Amino acid sequence: MWGRLGPGVLASLVLSGLIVLVPNSAAGFGTIEGGGQNREHERITRAAVACPAGAGSDGDCFEPRSVDQLAGHGKGFGAVGAPDLTEISNPAAHCDDADFLVGRYPQTRAEASAKLLDCVNHLRRRFREAIDSAKDLLDDEGQIIGAEVNLGTDCALANTEQRAKCESLEGFGRALHGAQDFYSHSNWADVADPSRPIGADNPPGLNLPAPSPVLDLRGSGAPTVPRDLTTGCFVIRDSVPGVGACERRVTHAALNKDNGLVDQSTGATTSPTTPRGEVASNFAKAVAGAMVETRHQWQDFRAALETSYGAQKGSLMACALTRDDPLNDCRGRSRAAAVLAISGVLIGVLGVGILLFQARRRRHLNVTNRSPLPP
Template sequence: MSNWVRFNLVGNGRPVQPDRGRRWFWLAVSLAAYLVLAMAASSAQAFAPFPVARGPSEHRRITDAALACGGGPASACWSRSALDRLEVSLKRPDITAITFRNAAHCDGGDLAPDGGPPRGLGPAALSACRDWIRENLALARAAADGLVDAQGKPTRGSGDCAWRVLKPRTPLCEVDFHLGRALHAAQDFYSHTNWVDRLPPGSTVSLHNPPGLEGAGPIPWLAANNTDAPPPGLMSGCFVFFPESAYCRGRTRHADLNKDHRQDPTSTELDPPRGGVEGNFARAFEAAAGETDRIWRDLQSGLIADYGPVRGQAMACILQGLPPSMCDRKA
């Protein structure tokens, strides 16, 4: 894309000036087409990434429940401006090329309905998602080095996270970028797998109604130091492209398992059906909020382990959007 934007054609030994009107027209058309495609895909990929009729996006609701001052555990207190900033990175996996990357959304881990070999990647896909989360958290920790100097004082521009096309990300944006990717995937895990799911009493288990594991809260398997294989029976749904019925023929689909949208209590239809039964949406939401808190606490501990208590605490304070005076006091 950068070469196209720069657009310096050479003809007859002389630079040829592009037709700027035509260039921007096609750029606008291309971006519009891409956004339509990406947003359509996002409707099948994750907890609702955009504000909905009944309030903010689900990723934002989850993150607020875990990290907002006064809303989450006492150890977490992110300012409203910091949460607004992080939300940009939380949404990006649903509107960029990784919309279709299963590891970024914990998709593709379906199992055969008869207990035989996986139809998709099965446990391997789930392990790839866990690796994705951990790799991005490691990159966030490494990028945090640019937030403060050797004495733990904020570096120049450490509080700036204005996204600029074709320019390097600031250290703060770099941390947010990877933290947002990790949180997005971790939150999606609870929507896209059967970890929290309960089936209605008397319902029949089938390809499109797989069993639930009835787990509560964050799964131990995603804990930072866990090296176990995925628990028996843990699965997520197939997603390749639309329509799922064509691309996921003979497999449990993303649409069969996802709990991406909160249910409208006035509606007589369940959409998606999995989230509308047995409190599954609320159970997924609660577990995802617990996972978000666990990731943030682990990241804080990791920053202190990597950079020492003074610099590590100051880095955490900057990410939370707290005043420098509070960072000094915490250090």
């Protein structure tokens, strides 16, 4: 049985077993179906950037096969789930361990902000990897390469993929994973339980909107961090109160809003299952924030493509990433751009010709006017 399973399915099953054994995984929003998770990452991503049924992409949304690769489908994790395959124990991939409370606390504000910057810089590297991989979508003449965008088979993950579309989507999906986890693992968008005192088991909520300026993935500097912003400390034995390295600290178990049901078409939420997620509308706010952030990051990604490669190539790359049949569907865009470029040159040449003609005509008239009158 095991020998017949593909590597993606096998990895999914193995990780499913691990998550059942460690139910409060730091993986953030769920990636699998089971173990308390409901494929929250996939459903958030689809609700945010999947094209409506039957609609083609205008660049703002991903068509069915393309969104399958980004969000995941069936037993496949997709690009957004990739960190739960290869980076599940890396706090920077999930924005963990940037915990802080005002007052006497085991970690200072500066130390917590440094941990948060580790997360932001990690996501920036993934974002940049996706931009860099996109250059291989086009040949030297700026045309889409068929083999680089073919989705006849699903994208492989974890550095085993060769197709440029898959590599670019994986980098972007890994960046999205951490950006979405930020809303689940932090108090950016949530509120505290008003029936209990503020403390490590009930940190304050900031109740702030998305997108968050903290997640400036195109930037390079340290973001401004609100004084009361916190994420959760995570160890394998994730609990409230914290134990081991998380003793006397805000824990992932106390703060996360990872699990519940998400409608993959609308993003509507029901049935939150974590303590913080059950407070007020915290789970709904985390999901809504993650969706807004996902759309924002895609718009920033498109802008970064145009900044890096020029408007024409950047637009064509975005088309290749979002369309299922970019060789045919993006060809018109490429031709249109070429026609516009040629038209611009012709108009320029015509304009110069007209100016030269007018200049010569004026000189001729001036010479005629200066000629002496006949006797």
